[in-house]
Amino acid sequence: xxxxxxxxxxxxxxxxxxxxxxxxxxxxxxxxxxxxxxxxxxxxxxxxxxxxxxxxxxxxxxxxxxxxxxxxxxxxxxx
Numbered sequence: 001x002x003x004x005x006x007x008x009x010x011x012x013x014x015x016x017x018x019x020x021x022x023x024x025x026x027x028x029x030x031x032x033x034x035x036x037x038x039x040x041x042x043x044x045x046x047x048x049x050x051x052x053x054x055x056x057x058x059x060x061x062x063x064x065x066x067x068x069x070x071x072x073x074x075x076x077x078x079x
Contacts, residue, residue: 007036009078020064027061032078035059035068 017025031045038044041057050056050067059066068078 007078013078024062024064028064028066031059031061031066041070 017028020028035044041047044057044059046059047057048059050058053069055069057068057070059068066078
């Protein structure tokens with residue numbers, strides 16, 4: 001995976017982030033920055049591929065799971 005170019009956030013993700021505690025928001029922001037700065041998926045901390053999906057991955061942030069999809073057009077969609 002080369003550097004990801006486009007980022008999109010689902011409406012549900014943005015709505016859920018607003019409901020979380022401020023400490024969790026900081027942790028989520030750190031995880032998103034880690035994804036954005038990574039040159040490969042191996043550079044992303046604590047990333048796991050989701051079973052049954054070709055392009056879905058997740059990162060555990062406290063009690064939450066930050067799911068993202070990476071497709072061939074180098075688009076990251078956070079959900």
